[in-house]
Amino acid sequence: MSLRGICGSLFHFATKLSAGAIFRAAAIATGLLVTPLIFRKNLVSKNGLPIPSGPWLRYAFLRKYPERALHAWAKIYGPLFSIWMGNQLFVVISDSRIARDLLVTQGAIFSGRKKYFMKSETILAERAITGSTYNDKWRQHRRIAMQFLTQKAVRDYAEVLDYEASILVRSLARAAAQGTVSVDPSSYVGRYALNNMLTISYGTRTDSSSDPFVNKAMVLAMEFMDLTGPWSNAIDFVPLLQWIPSKMRTRGRNLNKAMIDVYGAMYLNVKHRVTRGDAVPDCLVKTLIDTAEKEKLDWEDTCMLAAAFTLGGVHSISGMIQWFIALLPSHPEIQARAHEELDRVVGRDQPPRAEDEARLPYVRAVIKELQRVHPPFWMGTPHYSTEDYEYNGMFIPKDTVVILNCYTLHHNEERYPDSHTFNPDRYMDDHLSCAESAKLGNPMERDHWAFGAGRRFCPGVVMAEQELWLAISRILWAFTVHSLPSEPISLQEYEGRSGRTPLPFKVRFTPRHDRVGKFLDGVSEITL
Numbered sequence: 001m002s003l004r005g006i007c008g009s010l011f012h013f014a015t016k017l018s019a020g021a022i023f024r025a026a027a028i029a030t031g032l033l034v035t036p037l038i039f040r041k042n043l044v045s046k047n048g049l050p051i052p053s054g055p056w057l058r059y060a061f062l063r064k065y066p067e068r069a070l071h072a073w074a075k076i077y078g079p080l081f082s083i084w085m086g087n088q089l090f091v092v093i094s095d096s097r098i099a100r101d102l103l104v105t106q107g108a109i110f111s112g113r114k115k116y117f118m119k120s121e122t123i124l125a126e127r128a129i130t131g132s133t134y135n136d137k138w139r140q141h142r143r144i145a146m147q148f149l150t151q152k153a154v155r156d157y158a159e160v161l162d163y164e165a166s167i168l169v170r171s172l173a174r175a176a177a178q179g180t181v182s183v184d185p186s187s188y189v190g191r192y193a194l195n196n197m198l199t200i201s202y203g204t205r206t207d208s209s210s211d212p213f214v215n216k217a218m219v220l221a222m223e224f225m226d227l228t229g230p231w232s233n234a235i236d237f238v239p240l241l242q243w244i245p246s247k248m249r250t251r252g253r254n255l256n257k258a259m260i261d262v263y264g265a266m267y268l269n270v271k272h273r274v275t276r277g278d279a280v281p282d283c284l285v286k287t288l289i290d291t292a293e294k295e296k297l298d299w300e301d302t303c304m305l306a307a308a309f310t311l312g313g314v315h316s317i318s319g320m321i322q323w324f325i326a327l328l329p330s331h332p333e334i335q336a337r338a339h340e341e342l343d344r345v346v347g348r349d350q351p352p353r354a355e356d357e358a359r360l361p362y363v364r365a366v367i368k369e370l371q372r373v374h375p376p377f378w379m380g381t382p383h384y385s386t387e388d389y390e391y392n393g394m395f396i397p398k399d400t401v402v403i404l405n406c407y408t409l410h411h412n413e414e415r416y417p418d419s420h421t422f423n424p425d426r427y428m429d430d431h432l433s434c435a436e437s438a439k440l441g442n443p444m445e446r447d448h449w450a451f452g453a454g455r456r457f458c459p460g461v462v463m464a465e466q467e468l469w470l471a472i473s474r475i476l477w478a479f480t481v482h483s484l485p486s487e488p489i490s491l492q493e494y495e496g497r498s499g500r501t502p503l504p505f506k507v508r509f510t511p512r513h514d515r516v517g518k519f520l521d522g523v524s525e526i527t528l
């Protein structure tokens with residue numbers, strides 16, 4: 001029968017039906033069309049195994065503080081559950097043994113990254129290491145970057161890191177004017193983290209917290225953290241929205257352009273200095289200039305690879321130091337114990353240095369507890385499965401986003417008794433670095449999961465630990481930190497969707513002794 005004939009018959013049939021029957025038919029048709037958009041789909045493997053259970057509804061995004069929803073769901077559906085976000089299946093890991101079994105042991109299957117519309121496709125153009133899928137480009141870029149992040153490389157940068165930590169303490173001391181002025185520490189710790197990354201990436205630094213570049217870089221980093229949460233954007237999970245002009249899409253495109261403009265200009269500036277014959281310190285960009293042709297890196301590759309450390313290592317480090325400062329006023333007993341240890345072990349004439357770490361177990365323990373209670377990422381960076389996999393009677397299909405639920409992992413009462421209390425004592429006998437701890441065979445003995453797991457484990461971990469050590473031990477050596485009675489500091493609320501920083505706050509930094517001033521008098525800003 002022709003199409004015209006079929007339509008004619010349907011019309012004839014419809015005219016014979018009552019209005020009620022037409023309404024019922026329309027309701028059933030709408031239901032059939034809409035149900036798959038609203039309710040979860042239960043997939044099964046070829047062996048008949050179901051996907052992990054989870055909430056019945058599909059979501060387009062999760063509300064603010066999504067870790068709270070994940071924690072509640074983990075209690076209902078267990079340590080491996082699933083959620084549908086639009087047309088994307090997520091599997092959430094809330095148990096350390098499962099994290100090891102899937103992300104580490106089965107790393108060949110669970111080390112991909114989803115091509116998120118906002119983060120990977122629009123902003124990072126599938127680059128900057130973190131935005132690459134598990135492929136040869138990712139291997140190549142990670143290999144090039146690792147030259148600057150190994151234990152030896154970090155040792156080679158020891159003087160730079162030490163210097164920037166002194167500058168951080170100096171700028172906080174100046175702003176605080178002997179504890180008489182209250183200070184918002186964000187721009188100072190932001191510059192500390194930024195200068196470290198600028199030095200290893202571009203061989204340069206900013207010489208003042210009011211340098212407009214500090215603000216520009218922090219704004220770019222914050223915008224990145226705000227647009228790239230694992231489930232903050234409906235546009236990532238509803239493909240139709242990706243074709244419609246929207247504020248979100250424009251923000252993503254603008255950020256990509258701003259990053260290429262800012263980091264591309266810095267790349268070209270280094271290239272210009274090298275060509276002119278200036279003495280440019282060894283840095284990632286210098287290596288890229290030498291090897292771009294041999295490694296067949298295109299313009300976007302070089303810009304994004306050069307920006308990878310600034311993207312990964314500024315907001316995270318600066319956020320964690322801000323959390324540290326924010327919690328000090330409400331933990332005077334921790335300040336007092338750390339001060340006692342520092343006075344006893346390193347004394348007051350000189351601040352603690354990198355090599356003093358092993359002799360200061362309490363300060364080390366404070367930092368590990370900080371990483372457990374206030375990591376910048378409650379959900380790490382999502383992994384992605386590249387093959388079907390069956391695990392403990394459950395099916396994890398290819399192309400599933402896999403989330404490491406650090407909030408629940410870090411509040412496991414069996415591993416961390418009284419887990420909601422900030423208690424450095426739980427790490428007093430932990431003598432391993434975070435990088436060493438991540439290699440432990442028994443995942444229940446691991447310190448925490450703040451740096452991720454498996455083949456995507458944070459490549460900047462050694463650098464990060466060194467930066468945190470120098471900044472935090474030196475702030476403790478130099479100051480007692482108080483809050484203002486009229487401005488309580490929240491340790492629960494935060495800004496950012498993928499990387500968390502505390503809400504803006506102010507504290508008073510009071511120098512602990514007169515040697516602080518004496519030491520800082522010997523530290524001066526240098527311009528590279």
Ligand code: HEM
Nearest residue numbers: 129130309312313316380381451452453456457458460464
């Ligand atoms: C406190 C500081 C930091 C924390 C908590 C942190 C945490 C993380 C986490 C959770 C991941 C994802 C791991 C995974 O997928 O399993 C990651 C990836 C990454 N981090 Fe860090 N990070 C920090 C500092 C740094 C620094 C200083 C750098 C650079 C020098 C850096 C560079 C990177 C890069 C390039 C990736 C992407 C790795 C990949 O996809 O293969 N991070 N980081």
